[in-house]
Amino acid sequence: MSSETSTKTPEAAAVPPSGPAPVNKRVPRGHKRLLTRRDRITLAFMAGVPTVLHVALVWVTALASIALAFTTWDGIGLGSIKWVGLDNFHQLFTDNPQFWPAVQHNIIWFVVLILVPTPFGLFLAVQLDKKIRFSRVYQTAFFLPVVVSLAVTGFVWQLVYNPDTGLINSLIGANKPGHYIDWIGDPHLNLWAVLIAASWRHAGYMMILYLAGLKGVDPSLREASSLDGANEWQTFKNVIFPTLRPTNTVVLVVTIIEALRAFDLVFVFNKGAQGTELLSILITNNIIGESSRIGYGSAIAVVLLVISLAVIIPYLIATFRKERRA
Amino acid sequence: MSTNAAALGKQRTPLRPARVLLHVFLVGTSLAWLAPLLWAVIAALRPYSETSNKGYVSWPDKLSLDNFKNAFEQSDMMHYFGNTLIIAVPAVLITLLLSSMVAFYVSRFDFRLNIFLLLVFTAGNLLPQQVIITPLYRLYLLIDLPGITMSGKLYDSALGLVLIHVAFQSGFCAFVLSNYMRMLPHELTEAALVDGASVWRMYWQIVLPLCKPAMAALGTLLSIWIYNDFFWAIVLISTGENMPITSALNNLSGQYFTDPNLVAAGALLTAIPTLIVYFVLQRQFVSGLTLGANKG
Numbered sequence: 001m002s003s004e005t006s007t008k009t010p011e012a013a014a015v016p017p018s019g020p021a022p023v024n025k026r027v028p029r030g031h032k033r034l035l036t037r038r039d040r041i042t043l044a045f046m047a048g049v050p051t052v053l054h055v056a057l058v059w060v061t062a063l064a065s066i067a068l069a070f071t072t073w074d075g076i077g078l079g080s081i082k083w084v085g086l087d088n089f090h091q092l093f094t095d096n097p098q099f100w101p102a103v104q105h106n107i108i109w110f111v112v113l114i115l116v117p118t119p120f121g122l123f124l125a126v127q128l129d130k131k132i133r134f135s136r137v138y139q140t141a142f143f144l145p146v147v148v149s150l151a152v153t154g155f156v157w158q159l160v161y162n163p164d165t166g167l168i169n170s171l172i173g174a175n176k177p178g179h180y181i182d183w184i185g186d187p188h189l190n191l192w193a194v195l196i197a198a199s200w201r202h203a204g205y206m207m208i209l210y211l212a213g214l215k216g217v218d219p220s221l222r223e224a225s226s227l228d229g230a231n232e233w234q235t236f237k238n239v240i241f242p243t244l245r246p247t248n249t250v251v252l253v254v255t256i257i258e259a260l261r262a263f264d265l266v267f268v269f270n271k272g273a274q275g276t277e278l279l280s281i282l283i284t285n286n287i288i289g290e291s292s293r294i295g296y297g298s299a300i301a302v303v304l305l306v307i308s309l310a311v312i313i314p315y316l317i318a319t320f321r322k323e324r325r326a
Numbered sequence: 327m328s329t330n331a332a333a334l335g336k337q338r339t340p341l342r343p344a345r346v347l348l349h350v351f352l353v354g355t356s357l358a359w360l361a362p363l364l365w366a367v368i369a370a371l372r373p374y375s376e377t378s379n380k381g382y383v384s385w386p387d388k389l390s391l392d393n394f395k396n397a398f399e400q401s402d403m404m405h406y407f408g409n410t411l412i413i414a415v416p417a418v419l420i421t422l423l424l425s426s427m428v429a430f431y432v433s434r435f436d437f438r439l440n441i442f443l444l445l446v447f448t449a450g451n452l453l454p455q456q457v458i459i460t461p462l463y464r465l466y467l468l469i470d471l472p473g474i475t476m477s478g479k480l481y482d483s484a485l486g487l488v489l490i491h492v493a494f495q496s497g498f499c500a501f502v503l504s505n506y507m508r509m510l511p512h513e514l515t516e517a518a519l520v521d522g523a524s525v526w527r528m529y530w531q532i533v534l535p536l537c538k539p540a541m542a543a544l545g546t547l548l549s550i551w552i553y554n555d556f557f558w559a560i561v562l563i564s565t566g567e568n569m570p571i572t573s574a575l576n577n578l579s580g581q582y583f584t585d586p587n588l589v590a591a592g593a594l595l596t597a598i599p600t601l602i603v604y605f606v607l608q609r610q611f612v613s614g615l616t617l618g619a620n621k622g
Binding site for chain 1: 345348349351352355356357359360361362363365366369377378381382383424425427428430431432435441443444445446447448449450451452453454455456457458459460461462463464465467489490492493494496497500519520524525526529550553554555556557560561572573575576579586589590592593596597600601604608611612615616
């Protein structure tokens with residue numbers, strides 16, 4: 001028994017490109033009758049407790065966000081909640097100097113992550129997949145940023161970007177008073193500075209996902225391709241890359257969600273001040289900032305929710321359809 | 327890794343120029359990748375007075391662990407590590423317990439509900455946290471727990487953080503574990519059922535032990551994620567005293583730390599536990615991440 005299961009490494013269970021689940025999908029109807037009353041109660045608890053907790057704290061609050069987005073509320077007493085229809089959204093779209101820059105920055109965040117660290121992570125994965133010496137050491141080097149928290153990453157990169165004591169300015173000689181390049185303070189530079197730190201982390205993450213994907217590529221494909229006289233690039237482009245499709249889907253979804261979630265780095269850097277506004281930061285500032293405009297903050301959350309669901313729903317439908325077929 | 331590498335290891339090709347070039351490239355990029363962290367290490371090892379005199383890019387006169395010691399003592403880091411521990415340990419264990427129960431239900435008993443249930447869990451975990459934070463924050467302020475938490479509310483308490491971690495992370499774990507459990511042969515539980523074993527026994531004594539590899543991978547991943555959490559703690563904890571280490575560092579760097587070298591030491595100290603977990607449980611961590619390929 002144990003031998004059978006131990007050969008199934010967790011990778012084999014990897015979702016969503018999981019292999020076909022063997023045999024049985026459902027317990028034959030008759031077995032339901034074997035369940036005693038106590039068993040049914042146990043089962044109801046086993047499924048019920050986690051579901052109630054998850055639904056109450058995640059989904060009920062998400063729905064509450066939607067409801068609150070159409071109200072104003074000062075947070076003091078439930079009686080002060082007033083329905084205002086689309087006012088919050090109207091104000092947000094037409095009269096908030098931070099909103100459109102935040103949307104734009106979230107989009108830039110995604111575009112940069114998908115165009116720079118993602119292909120680079122794939123490139124590293126392909127190189128490290130060649131069964132070379134010290135592969136583990138290299139992997140660890142690229143992977144360490146993923147292990148360290150984003151908040152700590154923020155502190156570390158602040159040391160790198162510091163105008164007078166930072167690594168970059170010290171190296172390029174811009175650390176003399178009057179010649180500072182203020183990487184974090186300059187609104188034309190700071191978004192890019194943060195994105196470099198974000199990419200630093202993202203590349204390692206993508207590398208691991210692609211390495212896992214590459215492990216699943218049938219070696220005979222590679223052999224066949226080289227027998228046909230294809231060079232390395234042709235093999236990759238025509239044979240390997242197409243088989244990585246499931247991984248690519250995951251990578252795309254992960255990257256979009258990372259771009260929508262982006263928060264910690266910017267918060268540590270400059271709390272989303274000029275030049276680094278993000279939707280997540282605007283929402284948070286509504287809560288922990290001075291003014292607590294709950295309805296207004298919720299309206300921003302709804303924008304974020306709608307964008308997220310536009311990605312999550314199609315992805316889950318595709319994933320679960322595949323599962324059902326399996 | 328194992329079987330393939332062993333088979334191929336024997337016929338390792340002699341070093342070709344292309345290989346050498348590749349190694350040069352990889353060594354170079356690895357070093358560039360580690361540079362920010364190494365920079366922090368070097369800064370942390372030097373006293374502020376020295377770097378402010380000689381500049382940061384200079385040969386160090388003496389290296390010492392003083393900054394680490396000062397950061398640790400000045401800011402009472404032990405206390406914050408303790409805070410993290412009382413949040414992370416229960417959160418990881420409860421998440422694993424609850425999500426494996428849902429996964430067991432969904433993968434072993436088809437009550438037609440299971441795809442829907444899994445969708446609810448999985449989708450919930452993919453949402454950005456900020457989507458739910460405003461009502462959650464209000465809810466936490468509304469719930470009175472006199473005598474149970476220090477603050478008398480769910481807000482500003484370790485319990486509150488544990489609950490949201492469990493609720494949020496169980497979405498992802500339930501999905502992964504249900505996939506894993508579905509691959510276990512059904513005969514196992516069927517036989518037990520026919521023999522009259524209770525459902526709980528089936529779960530606790532048959533299915534759960536077989537899920538050890540997946541649980542280990544998820545446990546490692548969860549420990550690192552929950553340890554690294556910054557957002558929930560920043561919003562849901564208001565008293566600096568109660569903060570876990572990552573968000574406390576944010577407060578500390580403004581309040582106590584007056585020089586960048588000390589901040590570097592503080593940041594590195596904060597990262598040490600995750601690095602230890604990673605180096606010890608590397609295999610579990612990586613397999614956990616690929617299990618969680620759908621995770622944001």
